[in-house]
Amino acid sequence: MSERQHTIFLDGEEVPFRDGETVYEVSERHRREVPTLCYDPRLEAFGACRLCVVEVEGLRNPVASCTTKATAGMRVNTRTDVLEAHRKTLLELVASESRAAAEAPAGAVPGTVDPLRGYASQELATLASRYEVSGERFAGAKSGHSKGADDDNPFILRDYDLCISCYRCVRVCAEREGDYAISVANRGFHTQITTEFDSKLSDSSCTFCGQCVQTCPTGALADKKALRKVDVPGELQKTRTICPYCGVGCSVDIVTKGEEIVAVQPAMDGPANEGALCIKGQFAWDHVQHGDRLKTPFVRGEDGELRPASWDEALDRAAAGFRKAYAEHGAHAIYAIASGRAPHESAYTVQKFIRAGFGTNYIDNCSRA
Amino acid sequence: MSRTVATDAEILARWKEEPAPLLPLLHAFHDRDGFLSESSIRGVAETLRIPLADLYGTITFYHFFRTFPPGKAAPRVCDGPVCKTRGADALLAALEKDGATPMPCAGRCDEPVPVLIGDTQFVGAADGSLVERETPRPAPRPDGGEECVFAHVRDPARRGIDGYLATVGYAGLRRAFCEWTPERTLEEIDASGLAGRGGAGFPTGRKWRAVAEAAGGPKTIVCNADEGEPGCFKDRVLMDHDPHATLEGMAIAARATGATRGFIYLRYEYPHTQAILENAIAEAEAHGYLGADVLGSGQEFRVYVRRGAGAYICGEETSLLNSLEGKHPFPRNRPPFPVTHGFEDTPTAVNNVETLCSVGPIVARGADWYRGLGYRGEGHGDHAGTKLVSLSGDVQRPGNYEVPIGLPLGTLIHDWAGGPREGRTVQAVTMAGLSGGFLAGDALDVTLDEPSIRAHGSFLGAAGIMVFDDSRNMVEVAAQAMSFFAHESCGKCFPCRIGTQRLTERLTGAAGPADLDAWTAEVADIGRTMKATSACGLGMAAPLVAESLVRRFASQVAAHVGEAGERGGERA
Numbered sequence: 055m056s057e058r059q060h061t062i063f064l065d066g067e068e069v070p071f072r073d074g075e076t077v078y079e080v081s082e083r084h085r086r087e088v089p090t091l092c093y094d095p096r097l098e099a100f101g102a103c104r105l106c107v108v109e110v111e112g113l114r115n116p117v118a119s120c121t122t123k124a125t126a127g128m129r130v131n132t133r134t135d136v137l138e139a140h141r142k143t144l145l146e147l148v149a150s151e152s153r154a155a156a157e158a159p160a161g162a163v164p165g166t167v168d169p170l171r172g173y174a175s176q177e178l179a180t181l182a183s184r185y186e187v188s189g190e191r192f193a194g195a196k197s198g199h200s201k202g203a204d205d206d207n208p209f210i211l212r213d214y215d216l217c218i219s220c221y222r223c224v225r226v227c228a229e230r231e232g233d234y235a236i237s238v239a240n241r242g243f244h245t246q247i248t249t250e251f252d253s254k255l256s257d258s259s260c261t262f263c264g265q266c267v268q269t270c271p272t273g274a275l276a277d278k279k280a281l282r283k284v285d286v287p288g289e290l291q292k293t294r295t296i297c298p299y300c301g302v303g304c305s306v307d308i309v310t311k312g313e314e315i316v317a318v319q320p321a322m323d324g325p326a327n328e329g330a331l332c333i334k335g336q337f338a339w340d341h342v343q344h345g346d347r348l349k350t351p352f353v354r355g356e357d358g359e360l361r362p363a364s365w366d367e368a369l370d371r372a373a374a375g376f377r378k379a380y381a382e383h384g385a386h387a388i389y390a391i392a393s394g395r396a397p398h399e400s401a402y403t404v405q406k407f408i409r410a411g412f413g414t415n416y417i418d419n420c421s422r423a
Numbered sequence: 424m425s426r427t428v429a430t431d432a433e434i435l436a437r438w439k440e441e442p443a444p445l446l447p448l449l450h451a452f453h454d455r456d457g458f459l460s461e462s463s464i465r466g467v468a469e470t471l472r473i474p475l476a477d478l479y480g481t482i483t484f485y486h487f488f489r490t491f492p493p494g495k496a497a498p499r500v501c502d503g504p505v506c507k508t509r510g511a512d513a514l515l516a517a518l519e520k521d522g523a524t525p526m527p528c529a530g531r532c533d534e535p536v537p538v539l540i541g542d543t544q545f546v547g548a549a550d551g552s553l554v555e556r557e558t559p560r561p562a563p564r565p566d567g568g569e570e571c572v573f574a575h576v577r578d579p580a581r582r583g584i585d586g587y588l589a590t591v592g593y594a595g596l597r598r599a600f601c602e603w604t605p606e607r608t609l610e611e612i613d614a615s616g617l618a619g620r621g622g623a624g625f626p627t628g629r630k631w632r633a634v635a636e637a638a639g640g641p642k643t644i645v646c647n648a649d650e651g652e653p654g655c656f657k658d659r660v661l662m663d664h665d666p667h668a669t670l671e672g673m674a675i676a677a678r679a680t681g682a683t684r685g686f687i688y689l690r691y692e693y694p695h696t697q698a699i700l701e702n703a704i705a706e707a708e709a710h711g712y713l714g715a716d717v718l719g720s721g722q723e724f725r726v727y728v729r730r731g732a733g734a735y736i737c738g739e740e741t742s743l744l745n746s747l748e749g750k751h752p753f754p755r756n757r758p759p760f761p762v763t764h765g766f767e768d769t770p771t772a773v774n775n776v777e778t779l780c781s782v783g784p785i786v787a788r789g790a791d792w793y794r795g796l797g798y799r800g801e802g803h804g805d806h807a808g809t810k811l812v813s814l815s816g817d818v819q820r821p822g823n824y825e826v827p828i829g830l831p832l833g834t835l836i837h838d839w840a841g842g843p844r845e846g847r848t849v850q851a852v853t854m855a856g857l858s859g860g861f862l863a864g865d866a867l868d869v870t871l872d873e874p875s876i877r878a879h880g881s882f883l884g885a886a887g888i889m890v891f892d893d894s895r896n897m898v899e900v901a902a903q904a905m906s907f908f909a910h911e912s913c914g915k916c917f918p919c920r921i922g923t924q925r926l927t928e929r930l931t932g933a934a935g936p937a938d939l940d941a942w943t944a945e946v947a948d949i950g951r952t953m954k955a956t957s958a959c960g961l962g963m964a965a966p967l968v969a970e971s972l973v974r975r976f977a978s979q980v981a982a983h984v985g986e987a988g989e990r991g992g993e994r995a
Contacts, residue, residue, distance in 0.1 A: 099756070100756075101756045101916065101958055102917060102958075103916075103917050104916055104917055104918055104956040104957070104958065105917075107955070107956050116955055116956060118756075118956075118958070121756040123758075139948075139952075140951075140952045140955055140956050143948050143949065143952040144917055144918060144952060144956065147918070147922060147925065147952075148917060148921065150925070151924075191945065192921075192925050192945060192949065193934055193935070194924065194928040194933070194934035195924065195928065195933075195934070219914060219920060221915075228474075228477075234474030234476055234477055235476055236476055237474070237476040237477045237479065237480030237481075237751070238751060238914065239479070239480045239483040240483050240484070241483075241484050241736075241912065241913050242909055242911070242912035242913065242914045242923065242924070243909060243912070243920055243921065243923070243924040245914035248480055249476050249479075250476040250478075250479050251461060251475075251479055259476070
């Protein structure tokens with residue numbers, strides 16, 4: 055095999071490809087910005103939205119580049135007037151079935167939703183803007199039935215009026231999370247994302263990991279916790295960090311407006327998680343800003359009631375308790391469990407304190423899973 | 424008379440270890456209870472290790488499966504395009520008291536209106552009366568010419584194996600297994616020019632050769648008997664009156680490819696056909712034509728019947744395979760193709776009933792004989808073989824006809840089928856059932872072969888032809904056709920899922936621009952994008968109905984858009 059056999063012609067430019075790569079992947083690497091709505095690089099290519107169609111010389115019809123493997127010598131056009139016209143028509147059809155398009159004020163981009171709904175929620179609106187999609191063409195029935203109060207879980211809003219049936223949620227649930235909690239009911243225009251027996255998510259095998267929310271390209275699945283913060287003023291800002299809960303080390307973006315945390319989103323490029331989180335990492339961040347959160351130590355008085363105290367007083371009290379237990383019952387009467395929310399350095403300090411300080415190995419951490 | 428009702432455990436145990444078990448398991452519960460209860464769905468999911476949500480979603484895909492009573496006991500009335508003109512709506516109203524609901528074309532357009540109650544298909548009349556009758560046999564070929572697949576179908580004895588053997592049945596199979604090498608069979612099929620008679624027209628010999636040469640196994644032959652195209656009822660007559668011909672074709676395919684198992688994927692609407700096929704399989708096994716060691720050749724070939732549950736898309740071969748495997752019946756992305764990655768990812772040949780029925784005679788009598796059956800009329804050259812045409816609608820003698828490929832359409836309609844009703848003229852015909860859209864005017868001069876019909880922007884396909892005379896409103900016919908495609912669109916790809924809906928709304932007048940130019944532009948844009956970008960043949964073909972309507976019946980369209988606009992008032 056000569057080197058030359060491992061190239062394709064992309065819009066006339068000869069470019070190399072790797073074995074097994076799809077035309078879409080090659081196009082992405084060469085910054086062709088081929089549009090898509092059903093594609094998530096972490097998932098098996100599905101070929102639903104057809105926006106990524108490209109022309110391949112020798113084939114009568116355009117092909118979906120996401121499901122077409124590159125082959126040596128292939129001549130591909132990613133952006134012709136004909137393709138762009140098909141893409142615009144497809145986007146106008148998609149916009150026509152969505153409540154967001156119908157409700158968009160005159161002149162607004164169809165499909166616009168609040169970015170707090172989820173990581174990928176701007177994809178439809180971004181494409182609608184790029185292709186100058188009219189929200190008025192192809193008017194007709196809307197698809198999907200939102201589940202408002204019918205699914206009263208605290209985490210995931212199932213706003214299916216905005217659903218465009220790309221099935222990224224179903225596929226991420228099966229392929230990445232392994233939950234198989236959701237699937238596709240009915241067919242054609244009446245397609246609806248469902249659970250077993252159309253039950254609530256809380257009665258299904260859903261683990262509320264939130265991956266469906268974060269891959270949804272329209273905001274039809276939305277982060278309910280974040281949506282409480284829609285009216286907080288300020289620009290959204292993202293700060294990359296590591297999830298503090300367990301030892302996996304999932305990369306997350308803490309989303310803030312001003313000084314206030316308004317959401318957590320997974321980092322799609324996080325090496326440990328590739329966009330995955332669990333229910334805690336995704337949704338359990340209220341405690342950070344909660345009014346009941348302890349900000350000063352407390353000690354218990356003679357009367358049994360807790361009262362605020364200084365750190366010196368509190369630490370003296372704790373030290374006294376350790377000394378008493380050690381003196382009366384020995385080293386093995388002491389057992390430490392480090393909090394899963396504590397950073398690694400703190401966890402290290404705890405085990406050092408117990409092992410070196412008292413001479414026992416009775417240590418543990420709450421996030422053993 | 425008391426009958427023992429099978430328990431859940433017995434049903435699950437009966438099918439658990441069978442190949443392709445999901446559909447028969449669901450049917451077993453559906454038959455027993457009349458619907459699929461939550462507990463039976465849970466039992467199936469657990470037994471077959473299918474996630475519950477997945478199984479629940481898949482069940483909702485099939486329109487005959489019900490998850491609540493009365494379910495199966497309620498009558499289903501065909502409201503296909505021909506039945507609509509034969510009192511389907513009145514019949515539906517007459518049966519409404521029994522919970523009747525409509526079903527898409529059920530494949531009896533030569534004798535409307537079919538009604539399905541439980542596992543019995545009746546022929547209904549507008550007054551609500553129902554009679555049970557066998558599938559009509561085709562009339563003798565009007566010009567007396569020689570036939571291939573219909574040569575013996577009118578012989579009442581042909582359904583049983585003795586009658587089949589008495590009319591040179593299984594001669595082809597015997598030759599393929601006892602005289603010829605698989606290569607020799609492949610060469611003969613290649614030479615015959617036989618191509619897929621289900622509509623796609625892929626050369627049968629090439630398909631089999633690809634399976635024969637593919638690595639891996641066990642290899643599989645699938646007979647596509649999901650005859651769902653409206654206006655097509657040809658496979659039904661073959662299976663009902665000549666079931667061994669299908670089995671013989673499958674076995675020859677197995678010999679040529681090395682396949683050891685076969686499935687007949689039968690559409691739900693032909694319940695009686697399942698019993699006929701299963702009886703024929705038992706007879707063939709008893710005579711050694713199927714089973715563990717076919718005719719002492721050392722090759723195993725077993726055939727299983729699997730019944731669909733109401734989904735046109737399952738006639739698309741990759742949807743069919745997903746359905747057989749118990750998966751959600753979306754079409755698969757290709758490549759890879761079924762010839763290398765078919766049923767359970769093994770090399771698989773999927774062939775239509777008519778194609779398979781042609782195989783036995785071709786092997787028994789030779790490729791030259793088969794090629795010679797093509798039309799040899801004046802000015803017509805090289806047409807090989809025959810094609811069954813299901814002719815229905817406004818003609819005097821509707822029915823199935825085996826035509827020499829290349830026969831002029833006019834000869835079929837006027838000379839063979841008696842032409843339109845007295846005092847009427849042919850306004851339009853559909854092609855490929857509905858998928859080919861309408862031919863009218865000059866285009867009615869086509870000959871029945873793909874090149875001729877494709878030159879008019881249509882295709883012969885599975886060769887259902889519905890005739891509409893000058894009393895019919897073609898916009899209404901087109902609206903019914905498009906609502907069928909919308910009903911049957913699987914929902915996987917955007918252009919088909921949304922496009923069929925929007926075209927239906929524009930043809931019924933439910934939505935769409937009131938201005939004719941805007942209306943036409945929308946319909947054209949949707950159609951163009953559907954044809955170019957849809958993921959499978961359904962979405963690519965559906966717009967032909969709208970496109971051919973606009974092209975050939977511009978004044979009816981203009982009147983429709985005007986009227987709809989007046990009705991819609993302010994509608995944009």
